[in-house]
Amino acid sequence: MHFSKTVALVAQAGAAFAAIKNVNVGGNKQLVFAPTSITANPGDTVRFTFLDQNHTATAGTPGQGCKPGGQFNSGFVNVAANAGTKPTFDVAVTSTQPQVVYCAQAQHCQVGMVMVINPSATGATSLAAYKAVSAKAKTNTPAKAVNGGVLKNATPAKAAKKARRTFERRPCFEPQTDKNRYPSFFSIDFGWNKPFGHTRWHG
Numbered sequence: 001m002h003f004s005k006t007v008a009l010v011a012q013a014g015a016a017f018a019a020i021k022n023v024n025v026g027g028n029k030q031l032v033f034a035p036t037s038i039t040a041n042p043g044d045t046v047r048f049t050f051l052d053q054n055h056t057a058t059a060g061t062p063g064q065g066c067k068p069g070g071q072f073n074s075g076f077v078n079v080a081a082n083a084g085t086k087p088t089f090d091v092a093v094t095s096t097q098p099q100v101v102y103c104a105q106a107q108h109c110q111v112g113m114v115m116v117i118n119p120s121a122t123g124a125t126s127l128a129a130y131k132a133v134s135a136k137a138k139t140n141t142p143a144k145a146v147n148g149g150v151l152k153n154a155t156p157a158k159a160a161k162k163a164r165r166t167f168e169r170r171p172c173f174e175p176q177t178d179k180n181r182y183p184s185f186f187s188i189d190f191g192w193n194k195p196f197g198h199t200r201w202h203g
């Protein structure tokens with residue numbers, strides 16, 4: 001009897017300390033997470049609330065900007081202008097290890113849409129270092145699937161048109177109908193290809 005009471009009390013105490021740590025994603029059309037750093041303990045939940053536009057909350061890789069780390073990914077969350085209930089993505093915290101996070105939309109990561117859960121003061125998992133390495137990233141790589149958390153009030157969205165700009169060589173006789181991947185201003189034919197025959201850069 002004594003034993004089971006003690007167990008119940010310990011379980012209650014554990015639950016009492018578990019907290020929801022809120023992180024806003026976007027808002028006022030800003031490309032930001034707010035706050036940009038939080039501390040969270042095992043048992044806590046980090047709740048990303050998507051306020052507007054189309055963003056992701058994606059676990060990153062320390063030392064490598066804008067690249068998925070695999071721990072969690074909300075996927076692209078597009079918030080309708082009149083959305084009453086904002087979409088949320090809940091991530092259960094299992095350790096106090098630093099976790100870098102970025103938005104995989106367009107160039108959001110490069111322009112500073114990054115944050116760190118349990119940041120270190122210095123080194124690759126500090127906010128300053130992750131921000132700096134992300135600013136230099138050549139590509140902003142989305143994670144492949146939604147994972148590692150619970151997404152609510154969201155319908156799956158896609159990357160905005162400019163999010164995944166792909167550069168490759170293609171024969172120039174290929175009709176350029178792929179407007180999503182090659183926006184028209186990147187498909188302007190300056191005639192530079194002519195001396196070289198049948199290949200040129202698209203992009």
Ligand SMILES: [Cu+2]
Nearest residue numbers: 055103105108
């Ligand atoms: Cu974003």
